[in-house]
Amino acid sequence: MTELAVVGVPFAPPTRFAVPGRIAVGEQDAAVWRTATLTAIRRETADVVTVRLAVPGWAGHLPGQHLMLRLTAGDGYAAQRHYSIASAPDASEHIELTVDHVEGGEVSGWFHTVAAPGDTVEVRGPVSGFFAWPGDRPALLVGGGSGVVPLMSMVRHHRARRLDVPLRLLVSARGPEELIYAREYGAETTPVFTRSAPDGVAVGRMAAAHVAPLLAEQPAGGWEAYVCGSNGFAEHASRLLVAAGQPVHRIRIERFG
Secondary structure: OOOOEEEEOOOOOOOOOEEOOEEEEHHHHHHOOOOEEEEEEEEEEEOOOEEEEEOOOOOOOOOOOOEEEEEEOOOOOOOEEEEEEEOOOOOOOEEEEEOOOOOOOHHHHHHHHOOOOOOEEEEEEEEEOOOOOOOOOOEEEEEHHHHHHHHHHHHHHHOOOOOOOOEEEEEEEHHHOOOHHHHHHHOEEEEOOOOOOOOOOOOOOOHHHHHHHHHOOOOOOOOOEEEEEEEEHHHHHHHHHHHHOOOOHHHHEEOOO
């Protein structure tokens, strides 16, 4: 995913925050730069790869959080970027990041054209509790393009822990060939294709017809909505949610670009 800018009311996580019964992360741990070794690269689409990193001492994260990554060249020049964590939290001391190839991007370009297993980078985090989902409330996830990355961490966590709380994902892509994680989606996911689609599937921008049915069938306690994508997508999706009856104070937005 591309560099993030969190939009909304600033949120300061408590000294310790946790996935219930699993992982607690202290602020001191999250502030330490750690060496991460690249162990695997897999291609998601023509322009998107997922990288798996071994991070000794990684204390864990909440689904929806991101981290700071630092790449240092041989001459000492360093570039830093924020990347959403794509993997579910576990105790393996491994994390996965999904990286969109940004034209001219120093770090994304390196991951796509140079990086190989055994290479190292530095990471610090996890960062931000505002967009985190601890798995304790119904989650309505709405992502556009690479904005699905932090939402996929939530989906994977939901599956790994076999959580009972309802979770639904609406994900928008230009076409099937650009749908990140296409092989992983299940019954919880509704894809929306804006430019091309398989036979029998409508083509068009995410609309009220996609959102309204989910809001019409509210789970107990209502949905907590998480929206992630470009500025334009986040604005559009949020307006759809509000128009369908989702309370504004229960929409969390993360934008990029």
